[in-house]
Amino acid sequence: MKNVIHQIVEDVVETRAILVGLNTNKTDDEFERSMHELKELTKALDIKVAGTFTQNLPTPDRSTYVGSGKVDEIRNSIDVFDADIIIFNDDISPMQIRNLEKILDTEVIDRTGLILQIFAKRAKTRESRLQVEYAQLQYMLPRLVGMRSSLSRQGGGSGRLSNKGSGEKQLELDRRRIEHRMAELRRELEAVEKERDTQRGKRINSGTPKVSLVGYTNAGKSTIMNNLLRLYGGEASEDKQVLEKDMLFATLDTSVRKIAAPGHRPFLLTDTVGFISELPHSLVKAFRSTLEEAKYADILLEIIDFSDPEYRFHMDVTRDTLAEIGAGDIPIIYVFNKSDLVQQEQRDNDQLVMDVPRTIDDRAYICAKNQDSLDALIELIERKLGQEDTQFDLLLPYSEGGVLNMLNEAGKVKATEYLPEGIKISAMLSASEAGRYAHMIVND
Ligand SMILES: Nc1nc2c(ncn2[C@@H]2O[C@H](COP(=O)(O)OP(=O)(O)OP(=O)(O)O)[C@@H](O)[C@H]2O)c(=O)[nH]1
Ligand SMILES: [Mg+2]
Numbered sequence: 003m004k005n006v007i008h009q010i011v012e013d014v015v016e017t018r019a020i021l022v023g024l025n026t027n028k029t030d031d032e033f034e035r036s037m038h039e040l041k042e043l044t045k046a047l048d049i050k051v052a053g054t055f056t057q058n059l060p061t062p063d064r065s066t067y068v069g070s071g072k073v074d075e076i077r078n079s080i081d082v083f084d085a086d087i088i089i090f091n092d093d094i095s096p097m098q099i100r101n102l103e104k105i106l107d108t109e110v111i112d113r114t115g116l117i118l119q120i121f122a123k124r125a126k127t128r129e130s131r132l133q134v135e136y137a138q139l140q141y142m143l144p145r146l147v148g149m150r151s152s153l154s155r156q157g158g159g160s161g162r163l164s165n166k167g168s169g170e171k172q173l174e175l176d177r178r179r180i181e182h183r184m185a186e187l188r189r190e191l192e193a194v195e196k197e198r199d200t201q202r203g204k205r206i207n208s209g210t211p212k213v214s215l216v217g218y219t220n221a222g223k224s225t226i227m228n229n230l231l232r233l234y235g236g237e238a239s240e241d242k243q244v245l246e247k248d249m250l251f252a253t254l255d256t257s258v259r260k261i262a263a264p265g266h267r268p269f270l271l272t273d274t275v276g277f278i279s280e281l282p283h284s285l286v287k288a289f290r291s292t293l294e295e296a297k298y299a300d301i302l303l304e305i306i307d308f309s310d311p312e313y314r315f316h317m318d319v320t321r322d323t324l325a326e327i328g329a330g331d332i333p334i335i336y337v338f339n340k341s342d343l344v345q346q347e348q349r350d351n352d353q354l355v356m357d358v359p360r361t362i363d364d365r366a367y368i369c370a371k372n373q374d375s376l377d378a379l380i381e382l383i384e385r386k387l388g389q390e391d392t393q394f395d396l397l398l399p400y401s402e403g404g405v406l407n408m409l410n411e412a413g414k415v416k417a418t419e420y421l422p423e424g425i426k427i428s429a430m431l432s433a434s435e436a437g438r439y440a441h442m443i444v445n446d
Contacts, residue, residue, distance in 0.1 A: 018052040018084055019044055020076060023091035024068050025058045035312055039279070040091045040113065046120050046250045052083035066105070067098045077106050089116055093282075096145040114141060114282035120251050121285060129194045130254045130292070136187045137288035139180050146176055195291050202298060210260070211269045211387050211432055214299035216324065218316035219250045219276030221305040222339040225370040226379075227259065227273040233376060234263040244273055251276060256295050263380045267387060267412060272299065277323045279315070286326070296329040300432050301386050303379075304334050308367065309343035335364050335386055337379065342369035391430035395445040398425045405439065 021040055025033040033056075041051055057072045066073050067090065076088065088102070090112045102110045111119075118138050125131045215223040224246035231239045244257050254275050262268035274295050286293065296302060304320055306313050317336075324330050341358045348355045359378035360367045366382050368375035393416065398405055402424075409415050409429050417428040431439065 017049045017086050019049045019087045019089050020079065020083055020085045021051055021054045021089050021091065022068060022072075022076065023054070023056045024062055025056065026061060035315070036091060036279070040089065040116075042250055043113070043116050043120065044089060047116065047123065049087070049089075052085050053079060055079075062092075062094075062098075065098065065101050067092075067094045067102070073102070073105055080106065080108055087111065089113075099145065113280065114284065117251075117278075117282055117285065121254060124251055124254045127255045129191070129198070130289075132187055132191050132194065133288040133292065134254075136184060136191065137282070137284040139184050139187070140284045140288070141282075143177065143180055146173055146180075191291075198291065211267065211300045211434065212272065212298060213269045213301055213303055213383060213387075214272040214296045215274070215303050215305055216296050216329075217276060217305035217320055217337075218307065219278050220248065220252070221276065221307040221316070222246075222370045223273055223276065223305045224253050226303075226305060226337070226339070226376070227257070227271060229370055229373075230261050230271065230376055230380075231259055233373065234261050234380075235259060236262065250278065254292075256292055261380075263377075266380055266384050269383065269387070272296075277320055279319045281323070290327070293323075293327045294329070296324065296332070297327060299329075299332055300390060300434055301383070302329070302332050302334045303337050303383070305337045305339050307340050308338035309340040309347070313338075333364075333386060333390055335366065335379075335382055338365065338367045339370050341367045341375075342372070387432060388430070391432050392436065394429060394431050394436060394439075394443050396427050396429060396439060396442045397421075397423065397444045398427065398442055400424060402442070405442075 021037065021044065023033065023037045023040065028036065037054065037056065041054075044051055055068075055072060055076055057068050059069060063069050068076075079085070080088075085108065087109045088106060088111075090110065092112060093114050094102075094110075094112045099110050099112070118134070118141055121130075121134045122138060125134045215227060217223055224244045228243050228246055231242055235242060242257075242259055245252050253273060256272060256274040258270055258272050260268060261271050272295055275289060275292055302324070304317070306317060310316065321330075324332075341356065345355050345358060356367065358367055358369055359372070359375040361378055361382050364382075364386065366375075366379050368379055370376070391414070406415070406418070406425060406427065409427070414430045415427055416430065419426040426444075436443065
């Protein structure tokens with residue numbers, strides 16, 4: 003049997019896939035959307051889609067997921083399409099994968115397996131590599147029997163899991179090695195997370211407000227980060243650019259950059275991994291600490307690809323994912339990005355063309371590539387950061403005059419009174435500032 007998925011990075015020859023989807027309870031629209039997304043995910047791994055098979059069934063077939071007639075159809079088409087791999091749109095059981103591989107004599111993977119491979123290919127930093135390896139091993143564990151041949155062929159981190167013999171004993175050995183490696187990875191990850199906590203602690207204490215970019219993958223988060231950096235990132239902003247690309251999951255790591263537009267409050271901007279519907283559970287778990295980065299923001303910038311007909315669905319997924327990682331209560335600015343593409347479509351259809359940029363309440367309609375848009379966004383961020391501020395009375399010891407200067411410069415001081423025991427001020431503070439100066443606050 004061919005095992006191409008692990009070799010595609012080195013392969014010069016094109017890998018060709020057959021996609022298979024089973025619709026059990028989705029509407030036609032929902033089903034079409036998820037098949038389209040599977041196609042995009044496949045392309046993100048540089049695999050060519052050679053053909054697609056779909057079937058409607060009330061429940062999946064227990065042994066082969068799709069019905070036996072459909073399996074025959076797929077088998078007969080493998081040579082016609084010259085396919086190297088069959089990709090299923092759902093999570094299918096290890097047993098079903100084994101049965102299908104036997105009948106089709108071709109490598110079979112499911113949606114989770116596919117997303118894991120994309121993450122493995124994109125992971126650059128030590129932390130994301132550890133996280134991906136952990137998620138891969140977790141995924142592999144119940145699939146050991148079927149994956150025996152692929153295990154021995156794999157390079158990189160999991161390559162050490164070479165298996166020479168066969169049978170139950172070898173299987174048990176593999177299992178124990180994997181569990182051992184997972185424990186090792188967990189320890190390494192804990193150390194990396196501790197380091198990240200220290201860094202995060204420093205940022206929280208810096209008193210600069212924190213703004214996090216969140217949203218569905220490919221919405222334009224990194225593009226906004228890069229263009230703000232070019233405009234207001236100070237010196238060497240070209241060196242601080244992050245990867246932006248028209249593909250799913252371009253970004254897997256978290257970057258934090260300072261944005262300081264003249265005449266506006268500076269803030270720290272965080273770019274991180276994008277969301278997707280049905281993000282595999284093993285990945286959510288492994289990437290928890292990266293995903294949770296959003297929890298520490300004063301406000302979230304939810305970036306939406308407004309030109310995507312599915313944008314409302316993407317917003318639902320984002321809302322659910324934020325709730326799941328405990329960031330559901332942070333104030334959000336909704337950024338309807340790629341509005342230039344919407345304008346183009348309106349022009350093509352002789353419709354009224356929307357204004358860009360435009361801000362209404364907590365919403366901004368922008369194009370990430372245009373400076374007016376980014377300036378409008380900065381205004382909105384400043385306004386929103388201000389809205390979130392609450393009035394506090396503080397008593398500063400005379401030794402803390404620096405705090406008074408800083409708050410004054412940010413235009414946050416409403417009243418000042420010099421008392422024998424210190425300087426009493428009334429100031430507007432963000433949640434993070436209130437935490438930072440908690441020991442000087444006299445009212446609540
Ligand atoms: N026309 C147009 N294209 C845009 C705009 N913003 C981003 N893009 C394009 O959209 C694609 C995805 O942009 P990214 O910034 O990489 O998206 P992302 O949200 O960081 O995606 P992930 O890192 O995969 O989660 C790129 O090809 C960008 O050039 C926009 O306002 N208008
Ligand atoms: Mg990105």
